Amino acid sequence: SQLPSQAGYMEPLLTPLRHPEYCFHQYLRSPYVMDMHYLIHDFASMCRNNIQPTSRTIFVDMGASLDFHLQGQTSDISPAIYVTTVYEAFGFHFDHIYGYELKPKDPKQVYQQIPDTLKAAYHWYNVGVDADISSSNNPLKLLLEHYTPDDFIVVKLDIDTGSIEQPMIEYIRDTPAIQQLIDVIYFEHHVHSLENAVYWKTSMRGTVQDSLQLFQTLRQKGIAAHYWP
DSSP: OBOGGGOOBOOOOOTTSSOGGGGGSOGGGOTTTTOOTTOOOOHHHHHHHTOOTTOOEEEEEESOOSSOOBSSSSSSBOHHHHHHHHHHHTTOOOSEEEEEOOSOOOHHHHHHHSOGGGTTTEEEEOSOOOOOTTSTTOHHHHHHHHOOTTSEEEEEEOOSOHHHHHHHHHHHHHOHHHHTTEEEEEEOOOOOOTTTHHHHGGGOOSOHHHHHHHHHHHHHTTOEEEEOO
16 A cells, blocks of 8 residues: 555555464464554654654544553553654654553553653643643644644554544544644554454444545555554
């Protein structure tokens, strides 16, 4: 798959909205359920097309639980922290990381879980995300008010609450102003899926076709959209 104007390559959009090897294992025991190695990030293209001399690098993590770990990938770290290490390996060091998490956490524990390399950039917001674009708890409002299209912005949306996630992803899909800001997005779309039903249970809404169309539309609008495990 490729963004418009040959702006970068990505992995193709395929079911089961996970690593392709996930299909060939018992889902509860599959080692690929959280595997993100199949994701393709065209860092060379990002450098050419998304980075300017004055660009700030931003990572917005909606659903920033640091207690949830990837087992056996590089080290047992949270998925969002793992993604930052992938970017860092290719020279993308984030100036600001905004972590939004509803579950109350002891600030001391959060500080201990953040790698030393990210402590200077990390902003921890122990509040729930609000889909209302006028709310101060909507990270998209923060982006619109404080950043420009010259900045490099990565967004992860995974708060496991469809009534909030769906309006936010639809706002991104339909709003040119936010599309001009976001370069990369990761989103766990809880649609009806046999492979993922054991995890998503009653949170499933819509169809796999809906999901494929959503992600295709985001890519057509210039956002490198990836499924989030």
